[in-house]
Amino acid sequence: MTTDTGRERQRDAAGQLRHLLTLEGLTREEIVRLLDQAQGYVRRPGELPARDASLAGRTVANLFFEPSTRTRVSFELAAGRLGADVVNLEMLSSSRIKGESVLDTIYTLQAMAVDVFVLRDAEPGLPAYIARHVAPHVSVLNAGEAHLSHPTQGLLDALTIRQRLGDTAQLTVAVVGDVRHSRVARSAWQALATLGVGEFRIVGPPELMPDDGEFRGARRCPILAQGLEGADVVMALRIQRERMAEARIPDAHTYCREFGITTESLKLARPGALVMHPGPMNRGVEISGEAADGPQSAIQQQVANGVAVRMAVLATIVRHSQAQTPPATTGRTVG
Numbered sequence: 001m002t003t004d005t006g007r008e009r010q011r012d013a014a015g016q017l018r019h020l021l022t023l024e025g026l027t028r029e030e031i032v033r034l035l036d037q038a039q040g041y042v043r044r045p046g047e048l049p050a051r052d053a054s055l056a057g058r059t060v061a062n063l064f065f066e067p068s069t070r071t072r073v074s075f076e077l078a079a080g081r082l083g084a085d086v087v088n089l090e091m092l093s094s095s096r097i098k099g100e101s102v103l104d105t106i107y108t109l110q111a112m113a114v115d116v117f118v119l120r121d122a123e124p125g126l127p128a129y130i131a132r133h134v135a136p137h138v139s140v141l142n143a144g145e146a147h148l149s150h151p152t153q154g155l156l157d158a159l160t161i162r163q164r165l166g167d168t169a170q171l172t173v174a175v176v177g178d179v180r181h182s183r184v185a186r187s188a189w190q191a192l193a194t195l196g197v198g199e200f201r202i203v204g205p206p207e208l209m210p211d212d213g214e215f216r217g218a219r220r221c222p223i224l225a226q227g228l229e230g231a232d233v234v235m236a237l238r239i240q241r242e243r244m245a246e247a248r249i250p251d252a253h254t255y256c257r258e259f260g261i262t263t264e265s266l267k268l269a270r271p272g273a274l275v276m277h278p279g280p281m282n283r284g285v286e287i288s289g290e291a292a293d294g295p296q297s298a299i300q301q302q303v304a305n306g307v308a309v310r311m312a313v314l315a316t317i318v319r320h321s322q323a324q325t326p327p328a329t330t331g332r333t334v335g
């Protein structure tokens with residue numbers, strides 16, 4: 001399996017998005033269109049959720065080889081609200097472990113008329129690999145690929161910032177914590193760099209910083225005060241223990257003191273700065289409960305936007321597959 005990011009592969013022959021494997025290579029117009037479409041699916045708390053029939057007759061399969069609550073549930077709700085049938089496969093205890101290759105599982109589901117696969121995996125390369133092998137009318141959506149990419153999260157983060165603060169072009173966005181192992185940070189960076197952002201800062205201890213070649217154009221801040229000064233958006237990240245050797249893990253107490261987002265450390269940022277976190281949170285480590293639940297927090301809004309963004313992505317991708325699906329054979333109908 002190669003580590004093809006899928007940048008070119010995600011388009012069909014006409015250049016339309018067929019899969020969503022990465023935000024790399026998406027144009028500003030494409031991102032804005034997805035965000036505008038997602039905005040159309042946003043409802044106020046307490047209102048009935050948006051629904052339409054863009055995916056009527058379609059079948060979406062969620063295959064998560066890593067744990068997930070919000071991403072999996074929001075893909076499930078998004079597909080259901082667009083009228084699709086949805087199947088959730090328990091991949092942590094499934095065929096890969098029994099020895100069936102992932103591709104055999106995909107072919108089996110494809111034979112049952114699954115036409116959208118939503119994939120999450122700890123190893124790089126699976127979404128692009130599957131995208132290479134599925135039938136022409138079938139789409140693959142990346143729901144988290146190793147430390148590399150989480151495109152729908154990048155979009156929902158951009159949408160949340162845009163809703164709260166408007167145009168991103170003048171904003172200073174500080175992403176704090178385990179940037180090295182974070183697919184969330186990489187996709188946020190790709191979305192914001194394409195949309196235009198005043199300054200993007202990555203903030204954290206040296207052992208959690210990405211390699212030099214990555215995040216080109218972002219400012220690296222090894223000290224929290226430097227990273228937060230004047231920031232309009234502060235995004236805290238969970239330490240991804242599952243992606244690192246023990247030696248790299250800072251002890252929780254020291255980490256919280258030096259890099260924790262708290263009501264106290266938030267005073268270093270612009271007054272009223274937006275507080276974000278992709279979840280799941282470790283309260284008392286990368287973020288305090290007060291900061292997570294306080295008036296500056298957009299964390300629940302991020303979750304709500306996750307459903308809207310996934311609806312927009314599903315509806316966009318399916319428009320492609322409608323063009324690919326051969327017309328139904330005109331056999332005699334039995335009355």
Ligand code: NCD
Nearest residue numbers: 071144183184238278279280
């Ligand atoms: C993140 C992920 O899985 O990458 N969560 C999410 O999708 N909302 C971040 C994390 O696990 O820390």
